[in-house]
Amino acid sequence: MTEKILMKGNEALAEAAILAGCRHFFGYPITPQTELAAHMSKRMPKIGGVYLQAESEVAAINMVIGASAAGARAMTSSSSPGISLKSEGLSYLAGSDLPAVIVNVQRAGPGLGGIQPSQADYWQATRAPGHGDFRLLVFAPSTVQEMVDLVGIAFDLGDKYRMPAIILSDGLLGQMMEPVVMPAGSNTKVPERPWATCGHGGKREHNIINSLYIDPPNMEAITKARFRKYEEIKEKEQRREEYLTDDADVVLVAYGASARISRSAVDMARKEGIKAGLIRPITLWPFPDKAILSKKAAKAFLCVEMSMGQMVDDVRLAINGKKDVIFFGRTGGMVPTPAEVLKEIKKIKGGI
Amino acid sequence: MKFQRPHALTKTEFHYCPGCSHGIVHRLVAEAIDELGVEGRTVGIAPVGCAVFAYNYFNCDMVQAAHGRAQAVATGIKRALPDGVVFTYQGDGDLAAIGTAETVHAATRGENITVIFINNAIYGMTGGQMAPTTLPGQVTQTTPYGRSTKDAGHPIRVCEMLATLDGVALAQRVSVDSVKNVKIAKKAIRKAFEYQMEGKGYTIIEVVSVCPTNWGLSMQDSLEWLRGSMLPHYPLGVLKDIGGGKEGKA
Numbered sequence: 001m002t003e004k005i006l007m008k009g010n011e012a013l014a015e016a017a018i019l020a021g022c023r024h025f026f027g028y029p030i031t032p033q034t035e036l037a038a039h040m041s042k043r044m045p046k047i048g049g050v051y052l053q054a055e056s057e058v059a060a061i062n063m064v065i066g067a068s069a070a071g072a073r074a075m076t077s078s079s080s081p082g083i084s085l086k087s088e089g090l091s092y093l094a095g096s097d098l099p100a101v102i103v104n105v106q107r108a109g110p111g112l113g114g115i116q117p118s119q120a121d122y123w124q125a126t127r128a129p130g131h132g133d134f135r136l137l138v139f140a141p142s143t144v145q146e147m148v149d150l151v152g153i154a155f156d157l158g159d160k161y162r163m164p165a166i167i168l169s170d171g172l173l174g175q176m177m178e179p180v181v182m183p184a185g186s187n188t189k190v191p192e193r194p195w196a197t198c199g200h201g202g203k204r205e206h207n208i209i210n211s212l213y214i215d216p217p218n219m220e221a222i223t224k225a226r227f228r229k230y231e232e233i234k235e236k237e238q239r240r241e242e243y244l245t246d247d248a249d250v251v252l253v254a255y256g257a258s259a260r261i262s263r264s265a266v267d268m269a270r271k272e273g274i275k276a277g278l279i280r281p282i283t284l285w286p287f288p289d290k291a292i293l294s295k296k297a298a299k300a301f302l303c304v305e306m307s308m309g310q311m312v313d314d315v316r317l318a319i320n321g322k323k324d325v326i327f328f329g330r331t332g333g334m335v336p337t338p339a340e341v342l343k344e345i346k347k348i349k350g351g352i
Numbered sequence: 353m354k355f356q357r358p359h360a361l362t363k364t365e366f367h368y369c370p371g372c373s374h375g376i377v378h379r380l381v382a383e384a385i386d387e388l389g390v391e392g393r394t395v396g397i398a399p400v401g402c403a404v405f406a407y408n409y410f411n412c413d414m415v416q417a418a419h420g421r422a423q424a425v426a427t428g429i430k431r432a433l434p435d436g437v438v439f440t441y442q443g444d445g446d447l448a449a450i451g452t453a454e455t456v457h458a459a460t461r462g463e464n465i466t467v468i469f470i471n472n473a474i475y476g477m478t479g480g481q482m483a484p485t486t487l488p489g490q491v492t493q494t495t496p497y498g499r500s501t502k503d504a505g506h507p508i509r510v511c512e513m514l515a516t517l518d519g520v521a522l523a524q525r526v527s528v529d530s531v532k533n534v535k536i537a538k539k540a541i542r543k544a545f546e547y548q549m550e551g552k553g554y555t556i557i558e559v560v561s562v563c564p565t566n567w568g569l570s571m572q573d574s575l576e577w578l579r580g581s582m583l584p585h586y587p588l589g590v591l592k593d594i595g596g597g598k599e600g601k602a
Contacts, residue, residue, distance in 0.1 A: 024428070024431060024432055026428065050431045050432075052427070052431065054424065054457075055453050055454070055456075055457035056453055058421070058424070058453075058454075059421070059424040059427075059453065059454050059457065060424075062417065062418065062421040062424035062425050062428065062454070063424050063425070063427050063428035063431070064428060065415075065417070065421075065424075065425050065428060066397075066415065066424065066425035066426060066427060066428020066429040066430075066431075066432070067428035067429065067431060067432040068428070069395075069415045069425070069428070069429060070395065070428065070429045070432035070433050070436070071432065072432040074428065074432075088418055088421075089418070089421075092417075092418050096416075197395050197413035197414065197415050197429070198395070198413065198432075198433055198436070199392055199393035199394065199395060199412070199413055199433065199436055200391075200392055200412070200413055201392040201393065202391070202392040203392075206362075206410070206411050206412055206413050206414060207413045207414075208407045208408075208413070208414050208415075208416070209414070209415040209416065210407055210414075210415075210416040211416065212404060212416055
């Protein structure tokens with residue numbers, strides 16, 4: 001399948017997960033991720049896969065834990081309030097070194113919030129997806145095509161590093177339709193998992209999937225080993241896309257839906273002779289700080305988000321006070337316009 | 353006949369308190385696994401509670417689940433390994449308080465899993481707090497004046513509740529307080545595993561158990577309290593059995 005087809009983001013992501021070898025999906029209804037689970041419920045029975053509507057988000061992520069422990073590529077999807085319920089499971093996945101893919105089609109929060117698109121779960125995904133010392137791989141698609149492409153990468157890297165991965169999407173990307181090309185050669189061959197609890201068959205010692213280490217020195221050693229792995233990931237797996245950054249005075253930093261808007265704003269600025277550019281993080285963790293640091297010509301950074309300012313923390317950490325980092329955002333389900341962003345660019349340009 | 357350690361138990365010594373029922377029930381589960389010859393395709397799920405270290409005691413593959421989530425984890429495993437034999441081992445707080453939703457829904461889906469449910473009417477590992485199965489009037493750390501049903505509600509009869517659900521193939525309450533009852537318990541656990549292997553649906557064996565440490569009683573007095581106070585509230589017997597072999601309907 002190499003021709004372009006028109007698909008909704010949520011459905012395209014679901015189909016791509018199947019092409020990546022996912023045969024176990026556990027979900028619970030919530031807007032705006034509905035189409036994703038609906039697509040799985042339609043497809044899985046036809047390909048010998050499992051679609052199960054759990055009794056709660058909590059149960060769904062624990063079913064993912066079970067299926068992953070048993071050696072399967074497993075996935076669950078939800079939207080912001082539901083991801084909060086999955087926190088416990090995310091922590092156990094990380095503590096048990098289990099791969100899995102969790103999709104967050106973000107909506108506005110806190111609380112029940114709203115059902116319009118938002119990027120207000122950045123902190124949750126990159127800082128505190130659950131209790132304890134751990135990280136998750138976090139991918140941020142900005143097109144329907146990327147909803148497709150990043151799922152396979154999330155499964156593969158999850159398996160490579162034995163850790164869960166989040167696809168941090170939003171209601172805008174989930175609901176929009178765009179032409180996509182599905183991966184031609186589906187990589188349904190799931191890597192060997194010698195650690196899986198799938199029955200020892202009398203051929204090996206029993207495997208144990210566990211996150212309990214009651215002895216503090218042991219717990220510290222295991223956590224430190226996990227963080228050495230995280231260091232390797234920070235070194236090797238930073239992903240981003242850059243647009244007109246080489247000579248840019250003002251470098252915008254935006255991911256997902258707000259990156260689409262920021263790109264339009266950069267074009268508008270360029271037409272007016274302002275040297276603007278865009279860094280679009282594709283991995284939110286590991287955050288592409290190397291790319292940000294490499295922009296020597298930049299005089300200021302403008303972070304554009306659909307939140308009150310969350311990723312801007314990571315930009316500031318990368319810049320470490322050396323240059324101005326300015327934030328512009330809309331929240332509560334409001335989407336910034338390119339004109340609004342252009343206005344912010346001009347404000348900065350006036351000051352540098 | 354030589355009395356030996358079942359192969360399905362590791363050589364790790366149990367950490368359980370003197371008089372605790374866990375040791376006997378672990379052995380019965382291991383004997384069932386041995387007799388059915390399924391250790392190589394069995395996956396067990398350890399709970400949060402005193403039996404959290406069960407993953408060190410059973411020789412089959414083991415997963416340690418979050419508090420209350422054992423049956424959701426078991427569901428994921430069983431759906432990935434339909435030919436596997438999957439059991440959870442849970443206490444009353446784990447199964448009937450924080451894990452009630454997971455329990456009821458695994459049961460009503462008729463998940464082909466076996467649940468070993470230890471009901472000792474108390475939270476053991478955290479030091480003796482009120483459990484969902486604590487009896488009216490029973491003194492615990494968090495019901496120091498006795499469980500008041502007005503304030504703290506009534507204990508849950510789990511097997512009676514689950515027996516009303518169509519997905520349940522076997523729900524039986526047993527005890528290990530006497531040789532006779534140990535034999536009945538052993539047969540029940542084995543039957544539950546057999547039903548699972550025949551694909552009959554959800555099976556649960558509730559074991560009314562003692563906790564001398566947190567009950568503050570001697571081993572002998574604990575057994576007397578179990579018989580005199582717990583069994584009248586939690587009567588032993590089969591609450592539901594759809595029948596084994598060809599007779600039973602899936």
